[in-house]
Amino acid sequence: MNKRSGIKSKxxxxxxAMKVFAEYGxxxxxxxxxxxxSDISIGGLYLYFKNKEDLYLTLMKSRMGDFADxxxxxxxxxxxxAEALGIFIAMSLNYAKKHKEIILVQGREHGFAFGLEMxxxxxxKQRGLVENIIRQGIQSGVFKKVNVQETARIIFSVIRxxxxxxxxxxxxxxxxxxxxxxxxxxxxxxxxx
Amino acid sequence: MNKRSGIKSKxxxxxxAMKVFAEYGxxxxxxxxxxxxSDISIGGLYLYFKNKEDLYLTLMKSRMGDFADxxxxxxxxxxxxAEALGIFIAMSLNYAKKHKEIILVQGREHGFAFGLEMxxxxxxKQRGLVENIIRQGIQSGVFKKVNVQETARIIFSVIRxxxxxxxxxxxxxxxxxxxxxxxxxxxxxxxxx
Amino acid sequence: MNKRSGIKSKxxxxxxAMKVFAEYGxxxxxxxxxxxxSDISIGGLYLYFKNKEDLYLTLMKSRMGDFADxxxxxxxxxxxxAEALGIFIAMSLNYAKKHKEIILVQGREHGFAFGLEMxxxxxxKQRGLVENIIRQGIQSGVFKKVNVQETARIIFSVIRxxxxxxxxxxxxxxxxxxxxxxxxxxxxxxxxx
Amino acid sequence: MNKRSGIKSKxxxxxxAMKVFAEYGxxxxxxxxxxxxSDISIGGLYLYFKNKEDLYLTLMKSRMGDFADxxxxxxxxxxxxAEALGIFIAMSLNYAKKHKEIILVQGREHGFAFGLEMxxxxxxKQRGLVENIIRQGIQSGVFKKVNVQETARIIFSVIRxxxxxxxxxxxxxxxxxxxxxxxxxxxxxxxxx
DNA sequence: TATGAATGAGGGTTCATTCAT
DNA sequence: CATGAATGAACCCTCATTCAT
Numbered sequence: 001m002n003k004r005s006g007i008k009s010k011x012x013x014x015x016x017a018m019k020v021f022a023e024y025g026x027x028x029x030x031x032x033x034x035x036x037x038s039d040i041s042i043g044g045l046y047l048y049f050k051n052k053e054d055l056y057l058t059l060m061k062s063r064m065g066d067f068a069d070x071x072x073x074x075x076x077x078x079x080x081x082a083e084a085l086g087i088f089i090a091m092s093l094n095y096a097k098k099h100k101e102i103i104l105v106q107g108r109e110h111g112f113a114f115g116l117e118m119x120x121x122x123x124x125k126q127r128g129l130v131e132n133i134i135r136q137g138i139q140s141g142v143f144k145k146v147n148v149q150e151t152a153r154i155i156f157s158v159i160r161x162x163x164x165x166x167x168x169x170x171x172x173x174x175x176x177x178x179x180x181x182x183x184x185x186x187x188x189x190x191x192x193x
Numbered sequence: 194m195n196k197r198s199g200i201k202s203k204x205x206x207x208x209x210a211m212k213v214f215a216e217y218g219x220x221x222x223x224x225x226x227x228x229x230x231s232d233i234s235i236g237g238l239y240l241y242f243k244n245k246e247d248l249y250l251t252l253m254k255s256r257m258g259d260f261a262d263x264x265x266x267x268x269x270x271x272x273x274x275a276e277a278l279g280i281f282i283a284m285s286l287n288y289a290k291k292h293k294e295i296i297l298v299q300g301r302e303h304g305f306a307f308g309l310e311m312x313x314x315x316x317x318k319q320r321g322l323v324e325n326i327i328r329q330g331i332q333s334g335v336f337k338k339v340n341v342q343e344t345a346r347i348i349f350s351v352i353r354x355x356x357x358x359x360x361x362x363x364x365x366x367x368x369x370x371x372x373x374x375x376x377x378x379x380x381x382x383x384x385x386x
Numbered sequence: 387m388n389k390r391s392g393i394k395s396k397x398x399x400x401x402x403a404m405k406v407f408a409e410y411g412x413x414x415x416x417x418x419x420x421x422x423x424s425d426i427s428i429g430g431l432y433l434y435f436k437n438k439e440d441l442y443l444t445l446m447k448s449r450m451g452d453f454a455d456x457x458x459x460x461x462x463x464x465x466x467x468a469e470a471l472g473i474f475i476a477m478s479l480n481y482a483k484k485h486k487e488i489i490l491v492q493g494r495e496h497g498f499a500f501g502l503e504m505x506x507x508x509x510x511k512q513r514g515l516v517e518n519i520i521r522q523g524i525q526s527g528v529f530k531k532v533n534v535q536e537t538a539r540i541i542f543s544v545i546r547x548x549x550x551x552x553x554x555x556x557x558x559x560x561x562x563x564x565x566x567x568x569x570x571x572x573x574x575x576x577x578x579x
Numbered sequence: 580m581n582k583r584s585g586i587k588s589k590x591x592x593x594x595x596a597m598k599v600f601a602e603y604g605x606x607x608x609x610x611x612x613x614x615x616x617s618d619i620s621i622g623g624l625y626l627y628f629k630n631k632e633d634l635y636l637t638l639m640k641s642r643m644g645d646f647a648d649x650x651x652x653x654x655x656x657x658x659x660x661a662e663a664l665g666i667f668i669a670m671s672l673n674y675a676k677k678h679k680e681i682i683l684v685q686g687r688e689h690g691f692a693f694g695l696e697m698x699x700x701x702x703x704k705q706r707g708l709v710e711n712i713i714r715q716g717i718q719s720g721v722f723k724k725v726n727v728q729e730t731a732r733i734i735f736s737v738i739r740x741x742x743x744x745x746x747x748x749x750x751x752x753x754x755x756x757x758x759x760x761x762x763x764x765x766x767x768x769x770x771x772x
Numbered sequence: 773t774a775t776g777a778a779t780g781a782g783g784g785t786t787c788a789t790t791c792a793t
Numbered sequence: 794c795a796t797g798a799a800t801g802a803a804c805c806c807t808c809a810t811t812c813a814t
Contacts, residue, residue, distance in 0.1 A: 009777080027220030031805060041779045046806065082381060116361065123362060137380070144382045146375070153358075153367040154375050158347060161354030165346075168309065168353075169316055174346040182339070182347050186379025187330070188275060189337045199794075223787060234796045236791080245788065395798080413606030416783060427800045429787080438784065468767060502747065509748060523766070530768045532761070539744075539753040540737060540761050547740030551732075554695065555702055560732040568725070568733050572765025573716070574661060575723045585773080609808060620775045622811085631809065779811075786804075793796080 010048045013038040017059055026056055057115045064122045067095055072129060081137030082184055088130060089159065089183070090176035096163045097173070127152050155183060203241045206231040210252055219249055250308045257315040260288055265322060274330030275377055281323060282352065282376070283369035289356045290366070320345045348376060396434045399424040400448065403441055412442055443501045450508045453481055458515060467523030468570055474516060475545065475569070476562035482549045483559070513538050541569060589627045592617040596638050605635055636694045643701040646674055651708060660716030661763055667709060668738065668762070669755035675742045676752070706731050734762060 016037035020029045031052055035042045049055035071091050078084040130152040137143030158179060165173055209230035213222045224245060228235045242248040264284050271277040323345040330336030351372060358366055402423035406415045417438055421428045435441035457477050464470040516538040523529030544565060551559055595616035599608045610631060614621045628634040650670050657663040709731040716722030737758060744752055 025220070027218070030803080032803090042805090043780065043807080044778055047777065052805070085380070120362060123365070127365075134380070142382065143380050144378075146380065147371060150367045150371040151375060151380070153365055154351060154372050157354030157358060157367065158351050159354065160357050161350030161352065164353050164357055165350060169313060172316070172320070172346055174343045174350065178340060178343040179347050182344060182376065182379070184379050184381050185337075186375070186377050187278070187327070187336050187339065187344065188377045188379075189335065190383060202794090224789080225787075228797095235789085235798095236796050237794080239789070240794065411606070413604070417785080418783080428785085429801065430799055432785070433798065471766070506748060509751070513751075520766070528768065529766050530764075532766065533757060536753045536757040537761060537766070539751055540758050543740030543744060543753065544733060544737050545740065546743050547736030547738065550739050550743055551736060555699060558702070558706070558732055560729045560736065564726060564729040565733050568730060568762065568765070570765050570767050571723075572761070572763050573664070573713070573722050573725065573730070574763050575721065576769055588773090610810080611808075614776095621777095621809090622775050623773080625810070626773065775812105775814080777811105777813095779809100781808100783807080784805090787802100788800100790798105790800075791796105792798095 009038075009040060009044065013040060013045060013048055013055070014059055014062065017055055018063070021056060021059065026052075053115075057118065060115055061118055063099065064118070067099075068122060068125055070095065071126065075129060075133070081133050081140060081142050084133045085130070085137070085155070085184065086176070086180040088133065089155070089180045092126075092159045093162050093173075093176045093179065096159070096166060123156070127156050130155055158183070199241070202231075202233060202237070206233060206238060206241055206248070207252055207255065210248055211256070214249065214252065246308075250311065253308055254311055256292065257312070260292075261315060261318055263288065264319065268322065268326070274326050274333060274335050277326045278323070278330070278348070278377065279369070279373035281326065282348070282373045285352045286355050286366075286369045286372070289352070289359060316349070320349050323348055351376070395424075395426060395430065399426060399431060399434055399441070400445055403445055404449070407442060407445065439501075443504065446501055447504055449485065450504070453485075454508060454511055456481065457512065461515060461519070467519050467526060467528050470519045471516070471523070471541070471570065472562070472566035474519065475541070475566045478545045479548050479559075479562045479565065482545070482552060509542070513542050516541055544569070585627070588617075588619060588623065592619060592624060592627055592634070593638055593641065596634055597642070600635065600638065632694075636697065639694055640697055642678065643698070646678075647701060647704055649674065650705065654708065654712070660712050660719060660721050663712045664709070664716070664734070664763065665755070665759040667712065668734070668759045671738045672741050672752075672755045672758070675738070675745060702735070706735050709734055737762070 013034070016039075017029075017034050020034045020037050023029075024033075029052075031042055031045055034055070035045050038045070045055070049058060071088060074091050075084050075088050078087060131148050134143060134146070134148050134151055138145055138148070162173065162179075206227070209232075210222075210227050213227045213230055216222075217226075224235055224238055227248070228238050231238070238248070242251060264281060267284050268277050268281050271280060324341050327336060327339070327341050327344055331338055331341070355366065355372075399420070402425075403415075403420050406420045406423050409415075410419075417428055417431055420441070421431050424431070431441070435444060457474060460477050461470050461474050464473060517534050520529060520532070520534050520537055524531055524534070548559065548565075592613070595618075596608075596613050599613045599616055602608075603612075610621055610624055613634070614624050617624070624634070628637060650667060653670050654663050654667050657666060710727050713722060713725070713727050713730055717724055717727070741752065741758075
């Protein structure tokens with residue numbers, strides 16, 4: 001079981017850790033299990049990560065980076081703000097469903113702040129993306145003159161809630177289409193339509 | 194420090210436990226601290242609760258019951274579905290902000306199912322309330338003919354996301370008004386308005 | 387094995403720890419063994435001491451305090467400086483032999499400073515005692531006009547070396563009498579005697 | 580970084596190990612650090628030394644050998660026993676100060692006996708040297724008729740204590756001159772001096 | 773010779789839970 | 794009802810040592 005490339009081992013650990021953290025959460029996940037799942041020794045874990053927290057944070061950072069890149073990419077060439085928003089929402093929900101693991105949950109370990117800084121940065125960035133879309137929508141006259149920040153927060157909150165639902169009520173999810181439809185058009189019936 | 198009514202002691206423990214769980218989360222909260230905060234002995238804790246999990250679950254159940262009762266009550270006499278929905282959202286967000294503690298987070302301890310059954314029941318009930326409102330709105334012609342279940346889930350997701358935000362990004366919350374406005378009217382500008 | 391007085395337990399731990407530290411040294415001594423020797427559980431250890439270091443330091447402090455008190459006491463009423471010095475030396479060597487355990491060894495754990503502050507205080511105090519004796523000896527004309535500090539350091543060094551010898555070469559110790567004789571009278575033969 | 584003569588590598592390791600052991604002590608020193616300080620791989624260490632203990636013992640042996648040789652050499656041609664003793668003391672203290680590292684401390688690892696045999700041999704040899712000087716001093720009438728062994732032990736103890744002081748109280752050392760003066764002439768004032 | 777990734781026993785510490793008082 | 798000393802399993806992490814390359 002010796003002599004594996006360091007990079008491969010690191011990746012194997014991260015993948016395994018993802019599964020374990022996803023199943024048990026940070027506090028209940030333990031290094032022994034992660035080691036076993038990684039098919040590496042406990043000591044081996046510490047060859048690649050300073051400690052449990054480092055492992056977790058590295059994991060988070062990488063997954064969030066992936067996610068941020070993808071959403072950013074998928075939206076940047078869309079001109080229609082309604083479409084862009086729809087795509088952003090769909091991207092987010094689908095990605096979350098696919099990687100139910102962790103992602104945004106687990107904000108409470110270690111007396112609140114724990115990788116929170118990193119998460120906040122990520123959120124801010126993502127929210128910035130939504131804000132831009134909304135701003136463009138308002139400028140182009142497609143969207144109403146809403147409070148951009150507040151609205152972005154609300155949209156973000158739907159996504160965040162969705163992610164939490166994946167964990168808590170995986171059978172009570174909703175479709176991205178229905179979601180963007182509601183956000184774009186609202187619940188109230190328009191006159192004569 | 195002895196001879197206290199059992200009921201009072203139990204209440205004192207629950208109140209203290211709420212604060213402690215809220216600050217540390219389930220896994221990191223420990224019985225000694227809860228005991229101290231309750232001004233009771235460690236052994237005393239086990240007089241009223243079978244174990245830590247029982248304490249936590251009892252706590253959850255009671256708070257959720259409180260919450261469910263309140264929302265139920267506040268909405269039942271409102272006839273206008275738009276207003277009812279607005280009130281429900283406002284109630285939920287404000288209650289969540291006031292009792293940031295726990296509530297919905299912490300769905301992941303103990304390998305997934307952990308008081309989840311109880312939580313799901315609560316969610317279902319709450320969602321049922323929203324569904325009713327929506328159904329009435331559709332029937333009365335105020336709301337569009339949306340998919341009731343899906344829409345209720347989405348609305349619920351906003352609230353759930355808001356609650357998570359309280360923990361993760363307490364400075365990025367949004368106002369209930371803005372929220373119900375978005376949900377009711379949507380983002381897209383109506384013709385000639 | 388339950389319900390023992392806290393004070394008794396603490397004392398039992400300290401006594402056991404003394405033996406264990408004495409046999410293995412700080413680094414090699416482990417809490418499991420100390421627990422067993424104390425006839426207490428591992429967790430019990432941490433009821434009385436914050437951690438291994440705390441246990442060790444508490445131990446040191448108490449033993450040094452004992453020792454300092456005794457030497458101080460035994461010397462304070464002696465007027466003849468030569469006799470006082472002899473008694474101090476005898477006291478020190480005998481005490482050390484009786485409590486071979488630890489005492490002065492182990493100055494190197496944790497990258498040097500480790501309870502060093504405490505030890506230094508103790509040494510200073512002890513050396514101060516010797517300095518006083520020497521000073522009085524000089525004043526009364528019994529001793530030569532030596533450098534008080536330096537001489538005290540040398541005398542102290544003999545004692546310290548003796549203690550180390552207990553550990554390293556327990557069969558190569560010397561008698562207190564011979565020692566004070568050498569220090570008082572020196573090696574060189576006096577004229578016409 | 581390869582193809583180095585074995586002898587050179589071994590020496591490099593020993594030099595590095597000396598520094599590391601000196602800084603951390605035996606127990607806290609670890610092979611990785613020694614490897615790094617030696618600019619050799621961990622595996623490389625085990626090419627030259629069976630294990631950590633072997634490395635340490637080899638180190639000790641070589642340094643003690645050095646020291647023994649030097650003192651032996653410096654004293655052998657001196658005829659005046661007082662001068663010889665002074666030189667021996669000065670040599671010892673100065674050498675100790677210069678190579679504060681290890682030397683005599685750390686007699687306690689591994690449950691007492693740990694390189695102790697070797698150390699004892701060294702001590703015996705050194706003490707033999709002192710005994711010879713004293714014996715010659717007595718024979719030539721310069722020294723009193725003291726117990727040779729005891730006196731040698733006492734003198735050795737001063738040196739040993741000095742070494743320990745280097746570690747514990749490096750700012751409380753004394754000068755070799757003062758030391759040999761005290762040992763040679765004693766503290767008590769001679770008649771009509 | 774030389775490397776360094778990998779191993780795993782073992783150490784310090786925490787904490788839910790029990791039970792004699 | 795109430796106490797809190799005591800328990801011990803289980804956690805995170807270290808490090809001497811091995812071995813495929």
